[in-house]
Amino acid sequence: MKKPLLVSFLLLTLILGACGGGSLEGEEVSITGALIGTDQDGFRAAFEPFMEETGIVVTYQGSDNFEQEIQIQMESGDTPDFALWPQPGAVVDAANRGMLTPLADLDIDLEQYQNDFSAYLVGLGTVDGVIYGGANAANLKSIVWYQPAEFEARGYSVPSTWDEMIALADQIVADGMNPFCFGMYSNGASGWLATDWMEDIMLRTGNGVDSYDQWVNHEIPFNDPVVKNAATLLSQIMHTEGYVVGGTDAIVSTYFGNAQDPMFSKDANGNPGCFMHRQASFITGFWPEGEKAGAGTVTTVFPFPSIDASLPAAALGGGDMWGAFNDRDATKAVAEYMLSAEFYNNVATRPDNARLSAHTGFDTSLYAAPINKILGDTIAAALSANSFRFDASDLMPPEVGAGSFWKEMMNLAVEGPGYIDTALDTIENSWP
Amino acid sequence: MRETTQQEKLMSIGISMLALGIFPLIWFLSQALLFRELTDAISRNLLVVVALIIGSSFIFLLFLGMDKIIKLAPKDNRDALEARMFVGPSLFMISLFLFYPAVRTIYISFKDRYSKDFIGFENYKWAFSDPEMIVTIRNQIIWLFFVVFFVLLIGLVVGWLSDRLNKGEAFFKSIVFLPMAISAVGASAIFKFIYEYRPPPLTQIGIINGIRVSVDRLGAQCMNNRIINGEFNGFDNENCLKPIGWLQQRDMSNLPFAQSLDANNWFNNIVVNLPVNTMLLMLIMIWMFTGFAAVVFSAGIKAIPQEIMEAGQIDGASEIRVFRSIVIPYIKSTIIVVGTYMVVTVLKAFDIIYVSTRGDLETNLLAVKMLDEFSKYRNFGRSATVAVLIFVCVLPIIIGTAIREKENAQS
Numbered sequence: 001m002k003k004p005l006l007v008s009f010l011l012l013t014l015i016l017g018a019c020g021g022g023s024l025e026g027e028e029v030s031i032t033g034a035l036i037g038t039d040q041d042g043f044r045a046a047f048e049p050f051m052e053e054t055g056i057v058v059t060y061q062g063s064d065n066f067e068q069e070i071q072i073q074m075e076s077g078d079t080p081d082f083a084l085w086p087q088p089g090a091v092v093d094a095a096n097r098g099m100l101t102p103l104a105d106l107d108i109d110l111e112q113y114q115n116d117f118s119a120y121l122v123g124l125g126t127v128d129g130v131i132y133g134g135a136n137a138a139n140l141k142s143i144v145w146y147q148p149a150e151f152e153a154r155g156y157s158v159p160s161t162w163d164e165m166i167a168l169a170d171q172i173v174a175d176g177m178n179p180f181c182f183g184m185y186s187n188g189a190s191g192w193l194a195t196d197w198m199e200d201i202m203l204r205t206g207n208g209v210d211s212y213d214q215w216v217n218h219e220i221p222f223n224d225p226v227v228k229n230a231a232t233l234l235s236q237i238m239h240t241e242g243y244v245v246g247g248t249d250a251i252v253s254t255y256f257g258n259a260q261d262p263m264f265s266k267d268a269n270g271n272p273g274c275f276m277h278r279q280a281s282f283i284t285g286f287w288p289e290g291e292k293a294g295a296g297t298v299t300t301v302f303p304f305p306s307i308d309a310s311l312p313a314a315a316l317g318g319g320d321m322w323g324a325f326n327d328r329d330a331t332k333a334v335a336e337y338m339l340s341a342e343f344y345n346n347v348a349t350r351p352d353n354a355r356l357s358a359h360t361g362f363d364t365s366l367y368a369a370p371i372n373k374i375l376g377d378t379i380a381a382a383l384s385a386n387s388f389r390f391d392a393s394d395l396m397p398p399e400v401g402a403g404s405f406w407k408e409m410m411n412l413a414v415e416g417p418g419y420i421d422t423a424l425d426t427i428e429n430s431w432p
Numbered sequence: 433m434r435e436t437t438q439q440e441k442l443m444s445i446g447i448s449m450l451a452l453g454i455f456p457l458i459w460f461l462s463q464a465l466l467f468r469e470l471t472d473a474i475s476r477n478l479l480v481v482v483a484l485i486i487g488s489s490f491i492f493l494l495f496l497g498m499d500k501i502i503k504l505a506p507k508d509n510r511d512a513l514e515a516r517m518f519v520g521p522s523l524f525m526i527s528l529f530l531f532y533p534a535v536r537t538i539y540i541s542f543k544d545r546y547s548k549d550f551i552g553f554e555n556y557k558w559a560f561s562d563p564e565m566i567v568t569i570r571n572q573i574i575w576l577f578f579v580v581f582f583v584l585l586i587g588l589v590v591g592w593l594s595d596r597l598n599k600g601e602a603f604f605k606s607i608v609f610l611p612m613a614i615s616a617v618g619a620s621a622i623f624k625f626i627y628e629y630r631p632p633p634l635t636q637i638g639i640i641n642g643i644r645v646s647v648d649r650l651g652a653q654c655m656n657n658r659i660i661n662g663e664f665n666g667f668d669n670e671n672c673l674k675p676i677g678w679l680q681q682r683d684m685s686n687l688p689f690a691q692s693l694d695a696n697n698w699f700n701n702i703v704v705n706l707p708v709n710t711m712l713l714m715l716i717m718i719w720m721f722t723g724f725a726a727v728v729f730s731a732g733i734k735a736i737p738q739e740i741m742e743a744g745q746i747d748g749a750s751e752i753r754v755f756r757s758i759v760i761p762y763i764k765s766t767i768i769v770v771g772t773y774m775v776v777t778v779l780k781a782f783d784i785i786y787v788s789t790r791g792d793l794e795t796n797l798l799a800v801k802m803l804d805e806f807s808k809y810r811n812f813g814r815s816a817t818v819a820v821l822i823f824v825c826v827l828p829i830i831i832g833t834a835i836r837e838k839e840n841a842q843s
Contacts, residue, residue, distance in 0.1 A: 181631075183631065185677070185680060185792075186792075187788075187789060187790040187792065188789075188790025188791060188792060188804075188808075189790075189792075190792040190793065245631055245632065245633065246631035246632045249674070249676070249677060249686065250631040250632065250677075252677065252680050252793075253629045253631075253676075253677020253680040254629065254630070254631045254677070258630060258631070258634070259631070261630070261631070261634050262631050262632075262633045262634060265633055265634055267633060273631070273632075273633035273634070398808060398809045398810060399809050399811075402808055402809070403808075403809060407564075410792070410793065414682075
């Protein structure tokens, strides 16, 4: 009875040995995440060459209720192999609860990983010096949408500094039009667009990323002169007569998803409602159907202009990050593949793809959509220069980042420049 | 003789404990143990089938067993025990799913955001000092007062008048009742479109702003939305009123009518500070529940004996006098019931705010605030505190209803 078992066991090891030290053929690796729809299709497609090569079966299942579901799965111990979180804070949270496997245990070359994705991104998934999070995709917020044809027809040039942008805005007002589209109403999250503006300005004033990091970590108070200066500059955009189409009423009342629409609608003289709209790369999803195809050509972006010329070009953005729940060999192989520059090759070529690789060595010419190439280059450049920063309000405590900061920005828009001090003091006092 | 009663008493106590306490407890525990073992032993799908079969027969067997034990009791006590047997499970369920969570919520409201350490009354201090909470409580009070008042008032008037219709009463009432058939989420979505705002060069898709931007301003001729020389004129805003983001107005100051008021008048100051968005949101609820109130009142009015009404009319009472002195007193208890229902509904009001503004720009209500503290700010202590506040507000109504029920039963 014992003998056949032993023989078959020996045979099995022989076969496995023949396949080159333990083949992973047929092993299954499961990933869950918040990506659904076209993003889900793209993410699945990313694994196709890998699955063909190694024989590992990688399954991805997205859910729009992912963040609650993964909490429950972690509580019950019924976890997938990987979870892809939309923000790094959740990875840190899971790591703090002892749920995740450090990347070192997955045989990842950590030095290489830092070089590829920048120390800043890696740091966002690090707890007490141990790296848990794997950077994946990034998105870009430091961009201003505009229509080159409209600029050319009127002899306007793309501003590269804040002063140039203000001069251009004054010019447009003098020509009887409105330079900016600005709408920050958003059910339950009203005001986040203004916090994005504040963050972009903070990255480009004071000590740049250094004072930005201090601000995020509350090492400088919220009513510090640097922050006040940023709020003053933002107030200049919001409250200068004629700058925003519809005035301050429109800033507070316009749903952010409709905010860009005046740019696409021409009046009787053929003038658009506005010329510039600062908004993250994902906003194309909210554009009118007819305009979506023109992203990157008809309507494209210029980088948020620099303010203090002595500071390096910075980029504000977001991104997702995965964490691994075990250190099986198949898991290791998948982790290594996800951190390679090739991972996004198969995704980038899809015309409907909106996800951008956070790998600085990624070949951005592969992006099928023209807009993605521009955005991808900007992200890679900022990451390499260590001037890519995450959305500050997402990193602040929720009472501030999803509470008082949003609310006071709404109040600031309504009340005018005289309210800046009150707004910043209120936010400072609400910091837990 | 006396001894026997004593003995009987003891016996019935023993049996009732056995029948209503020990037996169900052992029964439940054995089932719990069985299913704990089964969970690991068999697959989930099979478990569901097994649970369905065993679970239902288990209830049947439970009652059968209790009944068997009660049969042992002396005859005079059987009826009382049997009644308890049927009330028992519901009492047990109520305490499990109502009292336990309530007590636990109160307990958590004294703990910190992670429910770890006791922090005394800190959360309650926060609830009455945080500016946002104060606005939320203010809104809740405004809602309670106005929504209940207007639903009752309009409901009464509509109920009374529809009763006087010669024909088409059923049709009229079903029209008024119709909003009740729409879910609060649907109604909020409808009204959201009515109040919708688009920045000026865009076509207004909300009906109020659509009309508004077609109105003359400053005595000049507005050309928006007019057909001129056979051609439809779109939007050139020069001579027309500007659109207004209705749900984003915290006060009247953006309305031209408020701007024309004299600022030094105290009454005008109150008018200017009226929260426009909150009023417009209350309108959704009033619209939804007026029909319900009207139909209930109409049924109450129908029950008034014709003789009394005729007597009033013969005595020369006017319509209003009849309404005030006969109708209102006669359907007083109906009014109280509808009012109670409305108060509880307003205290629980959640969906309208959640769908329309999600509490932004000073429109929040307690129920939404409770969820915000829980899911947005992850502060379980504060969330529980808000829940306790709602509970405390509902409590007098529950007690009032209980007292009234008791009075009704006695009279």
